[in-house]
Amino acid sequence: WKGDFFPGIPQIKYEGPSTKNPLAYRWYNAEEEILGKKMKDWFRFSVAFWHTFRGTGGDPFGAATKYWPWEDGTNSVSMAKRRMRANFEFLKKLGVDWWCFHDRDIAPDGNSLEESNNNLDEVIELAKELQKGSKIKPLWGTAQLFLHPRYMHGGATSSEVAVYAYAAAQVKKAMEVTHYLGGENYVFWGGREGYQTLLNTDMGRELDHLARFFEAAVAYKKKIGFNGTLLIEPKPQEPTKHQYDWDAATAANFLRKYGLIDEFKLNIECNHATLSGHTCHHELETARLNGLLGNIDANTGDAQTGWDTDQFLTDVGEATMVMTSVIRNGGIAPGGFNFDAKLRRESTDVEDLFIAHISGMDTMARGLRNAVKILEEGSLSGLVQKRYSSWDSELGKQIEEGKADFEYLEKKAKEFGEPKVPSAKQELAEMIFQSSM
Amino acid sequence: WKGDFFPGIPQIKYEGPSTKNPLAYRWYNAEEEILGKKMKDWFRFSVAFWHTFRGTGGDPFGAATKYWPWEDGTNSVSMAKRRMRANFEFLKKLGVDWWCFHDRDIAPDGNSLEESNNNLDEVIELAKELQKGSKIKPLWGTAQLFLHPRYMHGGATSSEVAVYAYAAAQVKKAMEVTHYLGGENYVFWGGREGYQTLLNTDMGRELDHLARFFEAAVAYKKKIGFNGTLLIEPKPQEPTKHQYDWDAATAANFLRKYGLIDEFKLNIECNHATLSGHTCHHELETARLNGLLGNIDANTGDAQTGWDTDQFLTDVGEATMVMTSVIRNGGIAPGGFNFDAKLRRESTDVEDLFIAHISGMDTMARGLRNAVKILEEGSLSGLVQKRYSSWDSELGKQIEEGKADFEYLEKKAKEFGEPKVPSAKQELAEMIFQSSM
Amino acid sequence: WKGDFFPGIPQIKYEGPSTKNPLAYRWYNAEEEILGKKMKDWFRFSVAFWHTFRGTGGDPFGAATKYWPWEDGTNSVSMAKRRMRANFEFLKKLGVDWWCFHDRDIAPDGNSLEESNNNLDEVIELAKELQKGSKIKPLWGTAQLFLHPRYMHGGATSSEVAVYAYAAAQVKKAMEVTHYLGGENYVFWGGREGYQTLLNTDMGRELDHLARFFEAAVAYKKKIGFNGTLLIEPKPQEPTKHQYDWDAATAANFLRKYGLIDEFKLNIECNHATLSGHTCHHELETARLNGLLGNIDANTGDAQTGWDTDQFLTDVGEATMVMTSVIRNGGIAPGGFNFDAKLRRESTDVEDLFIAHISGMDTMARGLRNAVKILEEGSLSGLVQKRYSSWDSELGKQIEEGKADFEYLEKKAKEFGEPKVPSAKQELAEMIFQSSM
Amino acid sequence: WKGDFFPGIPQIKYEGPSTKNPLAYRWYNAEEEILGKKMKDWFRFSVAFWHTFRGTGGDPFGAATKYWPWEDGTNSVSMAKRRMRANFEFLKKLGVDWWCFHDRDIAPDGNSLEESNNNLDEVIELAKELQKGSKIKPLWGTAQLFLHPRYMHGGATSSEVAVYAYAAAQVKKAMEVTHYLGGENYVFWGGREGYQTLLNTDMGRELDHLARFFEAAVAYKKKIGFNGTLLIEPKPQEPTKHQYDWDAATAANFLRKYGLIDEFKLNIECNHATLSGHTCHHELETARLNGLLGNIDANTGDAQTGWDTDQFLTDVGEATMVMTSVIRNGGIAPGGFNFDAKLRRESTDVEDLFIAHISGMDTMARGLRNAVKILEEGSLSGLVQKRYSSWDSELGKQIEEGKADFEYLEKKAKEFGEPKVPSAKQELAEMIFQSSM
Structure with missing residues (x-):
């Protein structure tokens, strides 16, 4: 393979909302400062290697539809290296500084753990070299513990102890290479850590095993001096009927x-949020309020389908909600926005890869601009503040400090008589929200 | 009102599976011993006052359809007392020793907290008297913090501090009367403790208030010497879009x-379980594994509808799963099985109240018989034991004791080579489960 | 009751997108011409009497929350007339020319059919008078065949023949008064025409009865010279488990x-569309392609709840899709957009009624503007045209004309060899769609 | 490959409900007569070649898990023939006389239509030979128009006219071979006949094309003298967001x-029924009432997952409902029960294939026995008959004959006064239903 991977695609630049060019940013302007931070630092956008470079377009009823010109049909180390070079060209043309990977996406599985590790090392070495002189590095790495049949009953929660050991070995290595490449986080998505039926499952024992596994991961992280954040990625189900990290x-x-x-x-993923019966905004806020908001898998589902469609988010309202949470969190670093999103099966042009990412980045950028506008305009936060103003009273303070027992509260209730309960003004809140876009 | 409330209905007795009598038990035989415990002690069945005596048959699109002969159309204290007598006659004819209530179901709301409390006291006094000489007592009591418009923004999580105080006063009183009647548990269902939209909600502040409220409830329980269990009843949504006690x-x-x-x-309710995307069995097991299984609201939903239908459970397979969890838990006392289930809107005969409860009790009894049969037969538990047998090895033990770090596990993985992963035998497990019924 | 119903509310005017005034239109400019038609003629907005004037804020777990100042707590004819005057003042301040009603919303149920009809006549007479000198008239009328307990088994599909007759009498009268008031359509929503369980239902017989009922309605419409359109409003379920007009x-x-x-x-309702598993756009297109698109119930649901929330639509993307269908349909007249939407239970200010309608109208207006922009800009329709261009060939024509049998097609397939299948460009289509907003 | 495919598996025989042998029937007794028909003739069970012999255990996140001993890792014609012999041995050991197939399941895709057809012919010839001397034949055949990337935009509804032609050629051939083997039906499942987004779709044109395609299929069927039934298999979605044959x-x-x-x-499939928001029983009854009940794809889904799990049905209540419809339909021939059901990914023993089918067959057999018992016992049908008895009146007859207009009905309604509306007895119906099992 010689030359460019994306010969017809220019460097993607910001051209503003009026451009007709699909290969340009309308709202994402990397260096523009917003609320004291550059747009690129608000987002820390990352390309997901597996979707963008290993996505085949296959689905449960269909074979692969993508035939990227640089693919030679093999799953060899040399093909893996060529693909890694494509990844870096893609990142640079898009103007993105982070990427995410599973160990087995970037390098082929070998006939033994040792061989797999060697394959991985070889590809990692190339990635390290390609990173040089750029700001590019992994947002996070992870181990693929779901594709191989050995993991059919789970990795850390497998009914087979030897599989647990294998999974540990794989995570150990994936953590090492993430650290080596300067990765800032390490992710656990337990796609097989769950069950298909409780009839054949010892859920209590499996959950204990999962805890032991995480403890060992924490210990090993410290041992090797990896300071990245460990992230759990909740998902309710699929492929299992029930995944232990439900939400x-x-x-x-x-x-x-x-x-x-x-x-x-x-690591909150929007499509996982809606599959679990919540809005993405709800899951982000739940994570934030528990002190756990670490990273965002930026995508969206289809409101009428019951599986993970992993689409690029193009709903500006949703993006505005997401960015409201991120602003409240003071940003997302050392996490970022990973595009855990894939081209539709029927999108088969190389340029579709760019269009999809541009569209997703622009939508998030528009969300940020709107969230800031709503924040600065102030009427929505004013509405909320007014709504809770009775809590800023003496009694409110006593309650919040844990100083109001039931007897005291009963006494106050009798003094107050029937409380006045004002309108919640939901329609006004919605009007303000929508009008600000 | 003179004489019997249910003149045509006999004392309901066990007649065995072959009876054609709808007013008899086919499987529930209260005094029969199963696994060393009487059936009535396995279940501790309870009638839900609100559904059985206050259920109107109304729905979001329809007015009341029930006109019980003892109702006089008023919401007076004297009507409340007559209704309470009907309740005790119902319990006795059914052969059930427990009942559950909300404060405002059993006594009318007054024009002030004081008046409401007085109304409640008057009805409670009668209940106390009716309990005398019987084994009947409340399985649990609770405060109705959702019907009155003052609670439209929540009780403990209301945006109005005065509503919080009012809710506290109401819970205080409800806990007192539950205690006075010998109630064994006290339940919190937060039907309005949640939100309709995050746009106008300070979720963090509301959750903190909820915690303060529960802390005060715990303190008050101890103060008055109430030893009953405090129970939270999870539900994902309805009436709110999101309820804080989701699952x-x-x-x-x-x-x-x-x-x-x-x-x-x-307090796990089967219909709430399915609305939150889980099986009832899953929620019971989750509660159990967290040491939190306290009570069961025995009902079921409709698998094709997205709201709480609160139907009497008549699916024997589901009942068998539920009883499997209860057996594993060593029983459910001091909790029990409360029939949080209501007649269909279109079921308007007095006898329907009996038929529904008999059907529900028989289904659970059948579930218990099946669960015991499966347990004693042993092939299902044998299948599970065999499935996890590799964990009974030396390595399994080391891992479970937290003594296996990643380096050791990697070493073992290399020694093992590719793990053997046997069939999970789900179809066999399903065959055993179904054949045992 | 004297004077204005809405004393503090001004006539609502168009002030453009930059206004901060919640009581003004930002995008809806009634007289502005778009694609050769005034905005008001594109929409023919209608206020739903039941939600706006009879909505109580009650829900399955909560009592009424709304206390409009003009209500006196009675369900009398005089109260009904006062409410009707409030309706006309509301319509005029909002600048809306249509309204929709159920018979029993606008006039109280009497003790007999005759008395109910008399009550209705009295209120209709007032409505007729209030309409005079204005352009206001009913978009449609309908009979309320779901609230009263007599309809608990259905109206036209009731298991009781006398209920069928009663329903017929009620529809007859409702059709007459709709005609008398100059109504342009008549709607059938079969909230109770369905079943709760097939175990006790003769579905075949019920469906036949429903057909007989509709035939009689058609005959009567013709007999009285009513030229309005008869509309069926599909809904999948709620209150029944299954409604016969599912989608x-x-x-x-x-x-x-x-x-x-x-x-x-x-009559397509967006919230009903999503409850049945479709997008609103899909239902509109399905109706249109079957030649059946007659009216739109403009509202929206909550993507995470399984019941009819009947919210005012504020999603601009969704509104754009809806208006795309309406433009393709050449408009919606003699139908229109009825706001089958209600204030949230917690929205209790009189002004909330205005804010909600303004927000809903503005969203639809924005949708129209966007749909026209996308249409005029042309790149989305160009993408679709190009996608199907192979069908504009000779072979495409033959197939579309029914002239290509399997043998001919096999011959062509062999000639063609493996077909070329280009990208569907979904991400590009989404980018164009979103960027045009 | 020499000798038996299933060496350890005996001929599966009926041993009755008390057997502990997983490789025996408990309730399915092929030759036993029930309601004047042998059990085998009620069911006409069929094995689905694709699931049983081509199912890999792969899922959207996982690679193949099944390694049947007779597979050699190739997709060659010789492998296809060996697999066909395994199929016949499987059918015989199970005692099943029908099988179903897609063209591309049983024979490998070639490099051209001609080559594919030749491959198919070669395998079909073997199947013909294997059928000889047995009663085995196809219940139905079909063409696989969803796996190959050429069909990514649909077959009959593809945006590419050449794909339409290719699909026609493929169906032509599949119909020919089904006919040649004595198949009794031909199925159309339009897995790709739908859309992913309406933004890039001309739904009206696609639906017209689908109709043209079906017309050509009907014409060709008649031309070749194939008397089998043509069947459409509804499914709401997956793989497409919306499939045209929704329900x-x-x-x-x-x-x-x-x-x-x-x-x-x-061809009604239970899992498709529940995905579309209906019970299986509802879909069967809808098909029956429209005169369209032709075949049943016997399987079940998981009530908590939003995709097609294609599990073997083991719920006896559900099976009883299904068989109630079949009895009402007077049987299902020339259709039958095809096991469109697959082993779980984690079930990897050869015997699991047998256990799953036995379990599914036994469940259906139990359903038949229960349905007959309920029918013969008569109390459920009596309840329904009584419920509709008012329709057996003179007025009921007039209405059903279309002789009652609105004026006449209004007159009757006035005569009747307020109708009496009795209880629907749902809980009694459920009690009868469950007790009969």
């Missing part, structure tokens, strides 16, 4: 129960 | 976060 | 099966 | 609209 609150309960709450944060 | 794991996380984990248990 | 396709099948396809159109 | 009513509307209603029947 943010479930993951938080697990972390608290096993004394791991200070060692992990959460 | 068992969410409630557990809340309790852990605020240091309340040892003070509460959970 | 647009189901209703169309019913109409075709019983030979009624030319006598009815459909 | 039974949608398919019926399509067939009516295009004048095809007399040429097709429906």
Whole structure:
């Protein structure tokens, strides 16, 4: 393979909202400062290697549809290296500084753990070299513990102890290479850590094993001096009927129960949020209020389908909500926005890869601009502040400080008589929200 | 009102599976011993006063359809007392020793907190008298913090501090009367403790208020010497878009976060479980594994509808799963099975109240018989034991004791080579489960 | 009751997108011409009497929360007339020329059919008088066949023949008064025409009865010279488990099966669309392609709840999709956009009624502006045209004309060899769609 | 490959409910007569070649898990033939006389249509030979128009005319071979006949193309003298966001609209039914009432997951409902029960294939026995008959004959006064239903 991977695609630049050019940014202007921070630093956008370079377009009823010109049909180390070079060209043309990977996406599985590790090392070495002289590095790395049949009953929660050991070995290596490449986070998505039926499952024992696994991961992280954040990525189900990290609150309960709450944060994915019956904004706020908001997998689902569609988010209202949470969190670093989103099966042009990312980045950028506008305009926050103003009273303070017992409260209730309960002004809040866009 | 409330209805007796009599038990035989415990002690069945005596058949699109002969159309204290007598006749004819109530179901709301409390006292006094000489007492009591418009923004999580105080006063009183009647538990269902939109909601502040409220409840319980269990009843949504006690794991996380984990248990409702995307069995097991299984609201939903239908459970397979969890938990006392289930809007005969409860009790009894049969037969538990047998090895033990770090596990993984991963035998497990019924 | 109903509310005017005034239109400019038609003629906005004037804020777990100052707590004819005057003042201040009603919303149920009809006549007479000198008239009328307990098993599909007769009498009268007031459509929403369980239901017989009922309605419409459109409003469920008019396709099948396809159109409601698993746009297109798009119930649901929330639509993307269908349909007259939407339970200020309608109208107006912009800009329609361009070939024509049999097609397939299948460009389509807003 | 494919598996025999042998029937007794028909003739069970012999255990996140001993890792014609012999051994050991197939499941895709057809012919010839001397034949055949990337935009509804031609050629051939093997039905499942987004779709044109395609199929069927039933298999979505044959009513509307209603029947799949928001029983009844019940894809989904899990049905209550519809339909022939169900990904033993089918067959057999018992016992049908008894009156007859206009009905309504509306007895119906099992 010689020359450019994306010969017809220019460096993607900001051209503003009026451009007709699909290969330009309308709202994302990397260096523009917003609320004292550059746009690129608000987002820390990352390309997901697996979707963008290993996505085949296959689905449960269909074979692969993508035939990228640089692919030679093999799963060899040399093909893996060529693909890695494509990744870096893609990142640079897009103007993105981070990428995310699973170990087995970037390098082929070998006939043994040793061989797999060697394959990985070879590709990592190239990635390290390609990173040189650029700001590019992994937002996070992770181990793929779901594709291989050995993980069919789980990795850390497998009914087979040898699989647990294998999973540990794989995470150990993936953590090492993430650290080596300067990765800032390490992610656990437990796609197989769950069950298909409780009839054949010892859920209590499996959850204990998962806790032991995470404890060992924390210990190893410290041992090798990896300072990146460990992230759990909640998802309710698919491929399992029930995944143990169902949603943010479930993951938080697990972390608290096993004394791991200070060692992990959460990677919230919007499509996972809606599959679990919540809005993305709800999951972000739940993570934030539990002190666990660590990273965002920026994508969206289809409101009428019951599986993970991993689409690029193009809903500006949703993006505005997401950015409201991020602003409240004071930003997302050392996490970022990973595009855990894939081209539709039917989108088969190389340029579609760029269009999709540009569209997703522009939508988030528009969300940031709107969130700031709403914040600065102040009428929505004013509405909320007014709504809770009775709590800024003496009694409110006493309650919040834990100084109001039931007898005292009963006495106050009798003094007050029937409370006045004003309108919640939801329609006004919605009007303000929508009008600000 | 003179004489019997249910003149045509006999004392309901066990007649065995072959009876054609709809007013008899086919599977529930109260005094029969199963696994060393009488059936009535396994279940501790309870009638829900609100559904059975205050259910109108109304729905969001329809007015009341029930006109019980003893109702006079008023919401007076004398009507409340007549209704309470009907309740006790119902319990006795059914052969059930427990009942559950909200304060405002059993006695009318007054023009002030004082008047409401007086109304409640008058009805409670009668209930106390009716309990005498019988084994009947409340399984649990609770305060109705959702019907009155003052609670439209919540009780403990209201945006109005005066409503919080009012809610506290109401819970204080409801806890007192539950205690006075010998109630064994006290339940918190936060139907309005949640939000309709995050746009106008300060979720963090509301959650803190909820925690303060629960802390005050715990303190007051201890102060008055009430030894009953405090129970939180998770539900994902309805009437709010999002209820803070979404499911068992969410409630557990809340309790852990605020240091309340040892003070509460959970009241799991099957219909709430399915609305939150879980099976009832899953929620029971989650509660159990977190040490929180306290009570069961025995009902079921409709698998194709997205709201709480509160139907009597008649699915024997589901009942078998539920009873499997209860057996594992060593029983459910001091909790029990409360029939949080209502007649269909279109079921308007007095006898329908009996038929529904008999059907529900028989289904649970059948579930218990099946669960015991499966347990004693042993092939399902054998399948599970065999499935996890590799964990009974030396390495399994080391891992479970937290003695296996990543380096050791990697060494073992290399020694093992590719793990053998046997079939999970789900179809066999399903065959065993179904064949045992 | 004297004087104004809405004393503090001004006539609502168009002030453009930059206004901060919540009581002004930002995008809806009634007289502005768009694509050769005034905005008001594109929409033909209508206020739903039941939600706006009879909505109590009650829900399955809560009592009424609204206390409008003009209400006196009675359900008398004189109160009904006062409410009707409030309706006309509301319509005029909002600048809306249509309203929709159920018979029993606008006049109280009497002790007999005759008395109910008399009550209705009295209120209708006032409405007729209030309409004089204005352009105001009903967009549609309908009969309320779901609230009263007599309809608990259905109206036209009741298991009781006397209820069928009663329903017929009620529809007869409702059709007469709609005609008398100059109403342009008549709607059938079968909230109770369905079942709760098939175990006790003769679905075949019920569907036949429904067809007989519709046939009689058609005959009566013609007899009295009412030229308005008859509309069926599909909804999948709630209050029944299954409603016979599940969605647009189901209703169309019913109409075709019983030979009624030319006598009815459909009233598509967005919240009903999403409850049935479709987008609103899909239902509108399905209705349109079946020649059945007659009216739109403009509202929206909550993507995470399984019941009808009937919210005012504030999602601009959704509104743009809706208006795309309306433009393709050449407008919606003699139908219109009825706001089958209600204030949230917690919104209790009189001004909230205005804010909600303004917000809903502005959202639709923004949708129209966007749809026109996308249309005129042309790149989205160009993308679609290009996508299907192979069908503009000779072979495409032959197939579309029914002249290509399997043998001919096989011959062509062999000639062609493996077909080239280009990208569907979904991400580009989404980018164009979103960027145009 | 020499000798038996299933060496350790005996001929599966009926041993009755008390057997502990997982490789025996408990309730399915092929030759036993029930309601005048042998059990085998009630069911006409069929094995789905694709799931049983081509199912890999792969899922959207996981690679293949099944390694049947007779597979050699190739997709060659010789492997296809060996697999076909395994199929016949499987059918015989199970005692099943029908099988179903897609063209591309049983024979490998070639490099051209001609080559694919030749491959198919070669395998079909073997199947023909293996059928000889047995009663085995296809219940139905079909063409696989969803796996190959050429069909990514649909087959009959592809945006590419050449793909339409290719699909026609493929269906032509599949119909020929089905006919040649004595198949009794031919199925159309339009997995790709739908859309991912309306933004890039011309739905009206696509639906017209689909109708043209079906018309050509009908013509060709007649031309070659194939008397089998043509079946459409509704499914709401997956892989597409929206499939045109959404549910039974949608398919019926399509067939009516295009004048095809007399040429097709429906193949109802239980898992598709629940994905579309209906019970399986509802879809069967809808098909039956439209005269379209042609075949049943016997499987079930998971009530908590939003995708097609294609599990073997083991819920006896559900099976009883299904068989109630089949009895009402007077049987299902020339259709049957095809096990469109697959082993779980984690079930990897050869015996699991047998266990799963036995379990599914036994469940259906139990459903038949229960349905007959309920029917013969008569109390459930009595309840329904009584419920509708008012329709057996003179007025009921007049209405059903279309002789009661609105004026007459109004007159009757006034005569009747307020109708009496009795209880619907749902809880009694449920009690009867459950007790009969």
